[in-house]
Amino acid sequence: MDSLQIGALGAARITPQALIRPARSVPEAAVVAVAARDRARADAFATRHGVPVVHADYAALVDDPALDAVYVPLPNSLHAEWTVRAIEAGKHVLCEKPFTANAEEAQRVADAAAASDRVVMEAFHYRYHPVVDRALDLLAAGTIGTVRRVEARMCFPLPRRGDIRFRADLAGGATMDAGCYALHCLRTLGPGEPTVVAARARLRASDVDRAMTALLRYPNGATGRMTCSLWSSDVLGVSCVVHGDAGRLRITNYVAPQYWHRLSVRTATRRWHERVAGEASYTHQLRAFTTAALHGGPVLTPASDAVRTMRLIDDVYRHAGLHPR
Structure with missing residues (x-):
């Protein structure tokens, strides 16, 4: 073929x-x-x-x-x-x-x-762009020490009230559309699979979130925070920050790094910024x-991985007092 x-x-x-x-x-x-x-x-x-x-x-x-x-x-x-x-x-x-x-x-x-x-x-x-692999390599090398906190944001304005992403019957909501990115990033760059411990929603309608904040915990005791919105005072913010006991790593615009991004690392002895070369994430x-389908190449986001992300999304809704979609 x-x-x-x-x-x-x-x-x-x-x-x-x-x-x-x-x-x-x-x-x-x-x-x-x-x-x-x-x-x-x-x-x-x-x-x-x-x-x-x-x-x-x-x-x-x-x-x-x-x-x-x-x-x-x-x-x-x-x-x-x-x-x-x-x-x-x-x-x-x-x-x-x-x-x-x-x-x-x-x-x-x-x-x-x-x-x-x-x-x-x-x-x-985003998971297929080289900037994520670069961040994972730095974390695996212990560049910032043991990870203690991870914060991921995905906030952008969606002013169209009738947009399908605000429709409960179509499984809409900020956590579904924007929060899924932030939660997946928390899973990708964090120290293991997190669990949700608290969440707070701001609503567009009685059952549809326009913004959500969730607190998570990792198996090693590290904490996570997810912030997402489609309409809130957090007008625009797309970043992930990993705090370790020896430094900090930050990716600005992890979702679409082809447009512009910055990978920043700070330790006790050094600070630097990188741009990681690559094509569009898409x-x-x-x-x-195509490589996986035609040649058996690896899949970084298989269906089994999606189940774990959807469980987090469901739990965020439950902790916020809402029903899963």
Whole structure:
């Protein structure tokens, strides 16, 4: 197989950035089909982005025997259903985050993935950028000593009140859309798997959070703090700070480091800043996905990992006095 034939399950706003443009830089990836709830929207998307095939609906795309893989950028509430259907149709799957609406759904998808020989990847694109590996190398080398506290933020303004990310029936909320990044980063750079000890929500509606703060604890006693918002006084903040007993490591803009980022390290004897070279995080992600599907390469964000993140998200909601999505 020369290239992975990919279909986009939905003409979402993220699709050009996450799939169409990266495919131009990844020779082994070919975006060849799209489907949307509105056929006219799918036609317009295909014309604009040069996608040769438009399917009548999601089911037709998933069942297309010419496709090897499916990209799922649907609303959160639909991720589990269509990821499982794609796996059952023999497709590899790149599913947007958050992986599902809740941990129970995530486990169901993970079980389906484990029972197949398909690659199922959660689209935490930041994890595939070299700046994260550089940070992990520095932490593993003991550059800042034993980790005692980790703080991750993902805050940006989303003023559109009617946006689907504020809809409870579509599994929306700040913790789902922004907090998932911060929680995953706390898992990635922290000393083990954390647990939630407290959370406080600010609400857009009675059951939808527009902002959330959560406190976590790691097995070694280290603490974590997650801050996220889609609409709050924390207008913009995307960073992760790891405090050790011998120094501090900070990544500014860990989510989209291709636009601008800074890796800063401070110890008792030295301070320095780095820019870590790399392509767009989405390009690194798509290359990893195609390499895994075609050649058995590693997957850093598999379905089993997504279950752990979704459990944290569910627990954040519970500690904040809200129901999981």
